[in-house]
Amino acid sequence: MWICSGCLLEGSIDTANRRDKESQETEECKFRKITCESCDEQLVYVDYKKHQCTLRKEINEVKSRLDEMSDALKQVVLTQGEVLEKLKVNDKSIKDIQNTLQYVTHLIENCLFFPCNKSFSFLHGKRKMLCGGMDSKRI
Numbered sequence: 001m002w003i004c005s006g007c008l009l010e011g012s013i014d015t016a017n018r019r020d021k022e023s024q025e026t027e028e029c030k031f032r033k034i035t036c037e038s039c040d041e042q043l044v045y046v047d048y049k050k051h052q053c054t055l056r057k058e059i060n061e062v063k064s065r066l067d068e069m070s071d072a073l074k075q076v077v078l079t080q081g082e083v084l085e086k087l088k089v090n091d092k093s094i095k096d097i098q099n100t101l102q103y104v105t106h107l108i109e110n111c112l113f114f115p116c117n118k119s120f121s122f123l124h125g126k127r128k129m130l131c132g133g134m135d136s137k138r139i
Contacts, residue, residue, distance in 0.1 A: 032045050038053035122129050 034043055034045050035041070036043055036053050038057070041053075
């Protein structure tokens with residue numbers, strides 16, 4: 001039978017059928033009485049989130065998460081510093097290789113391949129060989 005009945009708890013305006021009245025008053029109603037797990041104080045359910053024990057617990061959880069994030073951020077900063085140092089070393093190595101390449105290119109252009117009249121040059125082992133020629137600017 002669907003006869004509606006008002007919740008008997010103070011402050012509640014909820015209605016429920018008679019069969020569900022008990023569960024309404026003990027499990028669903030926002031104005032039901034509960035006991036704080038930390039301090040055993042009797043509270044109304046709507047006030048539980050504002051209760052000091054609950055707030056303290058939430059603040060401690062937030063602090064814990066903040067500490068974890070702070071530690072993670074410190075680790076990121078340390079890792080970033082290490083990566084920057086490696087980049088500096090690599091940048092110097094790249095510049096050294098670039099300078100060596102320019103030097104070798106200059107040597108090749110000026111020593112191995114140069115314009116000569118009636119002559120040619122070639123490498124024999126580790127030596128450069130020049131055969132013939134009439135260019136007086138080169139030895």
